Amino acid sequence: MDEQQDLTRPRGSRRNTIRDVAARAGVSVATVSRVLAGNYPVSADTRARVVRAVTELDYVVNAHARSLAGVGTEAVAILLDDITGPSFAHIARGVEEEASARERLCLVCTTHGDPERELALVDLLRQQRAAAVILVGGAHDLAEYQVRMARFSRSLEAAGSRLVLVGRPRLDSDASATVVDYDNEGGAFAMTSHLLSAGHRRILTLPGAEGLTTALGRLAGYRRALRAHGVTEDPGLVMRGPYSRTFGQLAVREALARDTSFTAVFAGTDMVASGALEGLREAGIDVPGEVSLAGYDDIPLATDLHPKLTTVHVPYEEMGRTAVRLALARRDRELDDHVVLGTHVVVRRSVRSPGQQV
Amino acid sequence: MDEQQDLTRPRGSRRNTIRDVAARAGVSVATVSRVLAGNYPVSADTRARVVRAVTELDYVVNAHARSLAGVGTEAVAILLDDITGPSFAHIARGVEEEASARERLCLVCTTHGDPERELALVDLLRQQRAAAVILVGGAHDLAEYQVRMARFSRSLEAAGSRLVLVGRPRLDSDASATVVDYDNEGGAFAMTSHLLSAGHRRILTLPGAEGLTTALGRLAGYRRALRAHGVTEDPGLVMRGPYSRTFGQLAVREALARDTSFTAVFAGTDMVASGALEGLREAGIDVPGEVSLAGYDDIPLATDLHPKLTTVHVPYEEMGRTAVRLALARRDRELDDHVVLGTHVVVRRSVRSPGQQV
DNA sequence: CTGAAAGCGCTAACAA
C-alpha cells in the first residue's frame, strides 16, 4: 500500500516516465513504447508485465514528447470574439465535436474583436503547431482584412498549421486558406421574399453595422428581393447599427418616432429582433398582429421569444464541423477548399400578412 | 524576393528550427535561444543579426520542444457538458479570460454528460500536462462522484495537473482538489424569501432533477425559507424534472391541470422559467398580473423574456476566473482551496405581490 | 559574450 504511494510519485515529485515503467517491468523503453502503441508484436508475457507496471505507476505518456518525436496529434484551435455569443457558441460546438471525433483537443481563444490580440493568438497557436486555426466572424475593413489574412495564412502554413476562415470572405491573393461560409445573402433574400409574399411592402431592415461583411450580405439580399418583387427601396427603412439587443430596441423606437409606416421589421440577427420586439411592445404594438418581425441566425432565443420568431436558419454547428473536416482532410488528398452551406427560412409565429394584421 | 520565399519553407517543407536561425545568423543555437528568451546578455550586434534571421525565416519556437525542455507554460483545460449552455458558456468565458491574462491557452472539452468521455478526456489532458483541469456542473450520484473525483485528483496530481471543481461538491476524502462554488442554497433561500415577503404563500417550485446536487441545494433553500416564514410546505407544489425549457412548460401545464392554486412559480433555472412562462401564457395567465415567476442563474435570456425575469444571479464568469486563479496560484504559496461565491436576487418585472395581482 | 554538449520523454530505425 505504502509502496504504491511511493511509486505514484517517486522521490522529489518527479513525474514517472517511460523509463520508470521500463525499469519496473524489466524491459527496455522501446518495448514499453511498443506495447503502448500496440502496433508491434510483443510477447503476451512481456506485455502483461508492462501493462501492470503502467497501472502501478499510473503512467501517462507525455504528449509534448510525443509531438516532438513526430507522432503527436496536434490540437485544433478556434478564435472567436466571445464564447458567449450564441452563434459563436454553436460554431465552437461543431468544431469541438468534430475535433474530438477525430481524437483532437480543441483550443478556444477569444479576441474580443481586438486585432492585437488576434495577432498574438495566431502566433501562440503557431508555436503550438495547431493542426488548424479557425477564425470566425465577419470582417470589417476588407482591404486590411485581405492583407492580414494573407499574412496569417503564410505564417501558419510555414509552421505547419492550416488557416480556416468561417463566415468570413475568402482570400483573393494567392495565399491559401480553407473557407467555410453560408449563403448569407441568399438567406436575406429568402426572408425578404417571404415577407414580400405575405404582402408586406414597407419593411424596416436592420442589417447590421456599416462596413461589416455580414451586414453587407444581408442588406444585399434584402435589396435584391425588393428589386425582384418590383418594389422600390425607401432608404429611410434601412437603419444601420451593431448586432445588439439595445440597437434593435432603439432603432425601432426611433423609426416609430419618425412615423415610418412599416408593416414588418427584418432584423439583422435574432438578438436585434429581440430588441426590436421590445421596442414594438413598449409602443403598444402587437407582433404579429400589427407589425411582423423576422430575425436572422436561428439561435435558441428565437423560440424563447413570444411570439416565436420567424428567422433565417444558419447551420452554425455544421459550419464548425465542416471547418475541422476540411482542414484535416486537406493533409491527405487535395479537397474542396471553399464550401458554402445553405440557409433557409424557418417559419414560426412572428410573421403574418398585413391583411390578417389588425 | 524569390529568396524570401525559399527561406520561409526550405526544401521538403521542413519547418524552420532554431538551428536554421542560428545558421543564418552565423551564431550558435544557444545564442539564438538567449536572444529569444531575452534573459541573458547578448551583444547588440549579435542580437540584431539573430532578430533579422528570425524575421526572415518567419521562425516560431516549437512549444512542445519548449515544454519538454522544461520551460513550457501548460494550458488550462475546462470540461463541460455543452459549450452551448449559457451558464457553462459564461464559466468558460471567465476561464478563458483569466487563462489568457496569464498567457495560457485554454482547452475546452465537452462531455455531453458521458462519464466514459469524461474519463477519456481527463486522461488526454493528463497526457498534455494541463496546468489545471476544471470540471464544471452539478453531480448526480454523490458516492460514485466522490470516488471518481478522488481518482481523478490523484492521477492528475501525478501528472502535474491540478483538479478544479466548479459548482460541484467538495471532496471529502484526503484527495485534494481546488473547489469553487456559489451559494446555491442561499440564493434559493433569498429568492423564496423575496417571494414570501411579497405575500406569496403557495409557491410552485421546479428545483431540478432528482439527485442532482444543484437541485438539492435549490430545494433546500426553498424549504428553509418556507420554514423561516412559518409556512408549511405543500409537497404537491414541488415538481422535479430536468433543467429544460420543455420541462418548465409541461410542469406548469400539469400543475394547472391539477388546479393547484399557486400564486407564484420559482423555476430551478431561467431556462425552466422560460418554459414555465410559456405554459402560463398558453393558459391565458398573465405574468406577473396573475402569477409571479422567478428564475435562477441570471443568464442573458432573463432580460429577453417578457416580462423581464426576476432571478438569482450566479457569478458564473467570476467562478471561471477564480478557478484559474486558484489553480495557478497554488503552485507557489498554499492558498485557499475552497471558495464559495455569493449569489443574490436580481429584481426585475416578473414578480408582484398577490395583492397587486389582478 | 558565445559555443559545445547534455538532457527533457518518446519513437523508430537498426541490430541482435
Add this chain to the structure above:
DNA sequence: TTGTTAGCGCTTTCAG
C-alpha cells in the same frame, strides 16, 4: 521478440 541508439527542437549548465 527485444534492446540500443539516434534524433525531434529547445534550454541550460559548463567551458571558453
